[in-house]
Amino acid sequence: MSETLAAARAEFTKMRAVRATSVALLLFAAVSVFIAALGGWSAKGAIESDNPGLRSDFTPEQAGLDGILYGQLALIVFGVLMMSGEYTSGMMRVSLLAVPRRGRLYLAKTAVTAVAALAVALPVTVVSYLVTQLALGPHGSTFDADGVPRALAGAVVYLTLMSLLAVGVAAAARSAVLPLAVLLPLVLVGSQILSVIGATKEVARWFPDRAGAQMLTVDSGDALTGLLVLLAWTAAALTAGWLRHRSWDG
Amino acid sequence: MLAERLTKRYGPATVVDDLSFTVRPGVVTGFLGPNGAGKSTSMRMLLGLTRPDSGTATIGGRAYRDLTYPLRHVGALLETSAPHRGMTAVGHLSWLARSNRIPRRRVDEVLDAVGLTGAARKRVGTFSLGMGQRLGLAAALLGDPPVLVLDEPVNGLDAEGIRWLRELLRAKAAEGRTVLVSSHLMAEMAQVADELIVISRGRLLAETSVSEFIGRHGRTFVRVRTPEPLRAAQELQAKGATSVRRAADGGLEVDGLPAGEVNRIAAAAGVPVEELSTHTGSLEETFLKLVDDGGDPTHV
Ligand SMILES: Nc1ncnc2c1ncn2[C@@H]1O[C@H](COP(=O)(O)OP(=O)(O)OP(=O)(O)O)[C@@H](O)[C@H]1O
Ligand SMILES: [Mg+2]
Numbered sequence: 001m002s003e004t005l006a007a008a009r010a011e012f013t014k015m016r017a018v019r020a021t022s023v024a025l026l027l028f029a030a031v032s033v034f035i036a037a038l039g040g041w042s043a044k045g046a047i048e049s050d051n052p053g054l055r056s057d058f059t060p061e062q063a064g065l066d067g068i069l070y071g072q073l074a075l076i077v078f079g080v081l082m083m084s085g086e087y088t089s090g091m092m093r094v095s096l097l098a099v100p101r102r103g104r105l106y107l108a109k110t111a112v113t114a115v116a117a118l119a120v121a122l123p124v125t126v127v128s129y130l131v132t133q134l135a136l137g138p139h140g141s142t143f144d145a146d147g148v149p150r151a152l153a154g155a156v157v158y159l160t161l162m163s164l165l166a167v168g169v170a171a172a173a174r175s176a177v178l179p180l181a182v183l184l185p186l187v188l189v190g191s192q193i194l195s196v197i198g199a200t201k202e203v204a205r206w207f208p209d210r211a212g213a214q215m216l217t218v219d220s221g222d223a224l225t226g227l228l229v230l231l232a233w234t235a236a237a238l239t240a241g242w243l244r245h246r247s248w249d250g
Numbered sequence: 251m252l253a254e255r256l257t258k259r260y261g262p263a264t265v266v267d268d269l270s271f272t273v274r275p276g277v278v279t280g281f282l283g284p285n286g287a288g289k290s291t292s293m294r295m296l297l298g299l300t301r302p303d304s305g306t307a308t309i310g311g312r313a314y315r316d317l318t319y320p321l322r323h324v325g326a327l328l329e330t331s332a333p334h335r336g337m338t339a340v341g342h343l344s345w346l347a348r349s350n351r352i353p354r355r356r357v358d359e360v361l362d363a364v365g366l367t368g369a370a371r372k373r374v375g376t377f378s379l380g381m382g383q384r385l386g387l388a389a390a391l392l393g394d395p396p397v398l399v400l401d402e403p404v405n406g407l408d409a410e411g412i413r414w415l416r417e418l419l420r421a422k423a424a425e426g427r428t429v430l431v432s433s434h435l436m437a438e439m440a441q442v443a444d445e446l447i448v449i450s451r452g453r454l455l456a457e458t459s460v461s462e463f464i465g466r467h468g469r470t471f472v473r474v475r476t477p478e479p480l481r482a483a484q485e486l487q488a489k490g491a492t493s494v495r496r497a498a499d500g501g502l503e504v505d506g507l508p509a510g511e512v513n514r515i516a517a518a519a520g521v522p523v524e525e526l527s528t529h530t531g532s533l534e535e536t537f538l539k540l541v542d543d544g545g546d547p548t549h550v
Pocket of ligand 2: 289329
């Protein structure tokens, strides 16, 4: 056990030592809060000018969760980089010399990714929500409005699971390029587009990000289903990554 | 450190073929073979990175991956194991130290030992080949391990670095540690190794001490300088020399006769001798000869 703990502490140090992973985390915070502020500020303008451009289903509570939906891209990049860094320049060999048990290394890495994502997602989610409300001014809602605490908690879990999904995909692909090329467009536009096209709508509902988004939808009746679907995706990705990692030979 | 019947195939090619050897503590063991002989692959198998198709590799009786905090038992340098380019030297060594609960002060100690203190906070991606190699050596020394496994450690090192490394390896061996160093250059091995493991095409050619290796495989000849080389050559060949060659500087190299005999034959024939000495072929020649012989183990 203490060896696994040492491996996890080492992964934490490694995470901080690699600049790209730290940058991705900072970017997640910056983008989320910035979009949250921008969204709140522009919605306030729209409300006060009776702008029809405002979405019909606009609520200040839900608007408070928009920022992290964009910020999550950086968190996915973070998850991918946490793993893919091992496949550049022979780093994996060094890591396996230090921690030769395949399972221990993989566990340490996923655990550190989860803890780091969680630790950052929690304050960023809360701050983003508050920033949006602040920007909305008189139209803003409160922290304890109906369904909000649950949606915020759902958002934190969602973000953590998405970063773990990214770890699993990167481990399965043993690279950064492929996972990023699949995950980022999927989250950014793919499933949004698919979910408005009638034929693919049903399918898109089961995509990890679409399903997971129910968790951070205020008053969604499907939050639990969303959680289970995203959990299944994450578990599948981590398992695929584990199988690929376990067979590492070289 | 023990390799027992290690075999590794990549596709149809058998890269390491039924290879067994022992590496003892207290001496520097050279692991020698031409390019592609399978040295790196064997070392990776010793270190639990590459899975052998059959056979076992153990260090102090245990497989590498069963070692508790392995960096404290074995320090390894591999050809293709560079830290993440975005890390600093300190950052890299720090996480390594953490992973095996090695005291933090060792990081500064090994950076100092390999002469990287000045570059400690530089990113690894900006390192030169030699600096990267020094960082790899620092990582190997980090846990102050009783066993060192170094794959081509002189790669990229400057003359000063090579001398430093030789002294380090000898000092480690003198302390009773186990040191395995690979090289494809016999001359390099001759400078540092006591024992030799020679492989070619994945198979063991020789496992012996350096001096014994030369004694068995080396060509011993007698050099003669004389103003009458032609007559001397005729006389010597008539009296049992297996071959007499003319060296570039005009001297003769005589095989098959001891120096005393050469002297007597020359004196009896009235050929004046200006210089007479016994030579043993260089390790490099010996090594190439052995590899050329095709690695038939009956030669050993
Ligand atoms: N991962 C791999 N996949 C396929 N072939 C490999 C792999 N690793 C090594 N080989 C092959 O195995 C053979 C032995 O390689 P190895 O690196 O062990 O030789 P070496 O003795 O270290 O040579 P060098 O002196 O050039 O470092 C080579 O023919 C190489 O092409
Ligand atoms: Mg090699």
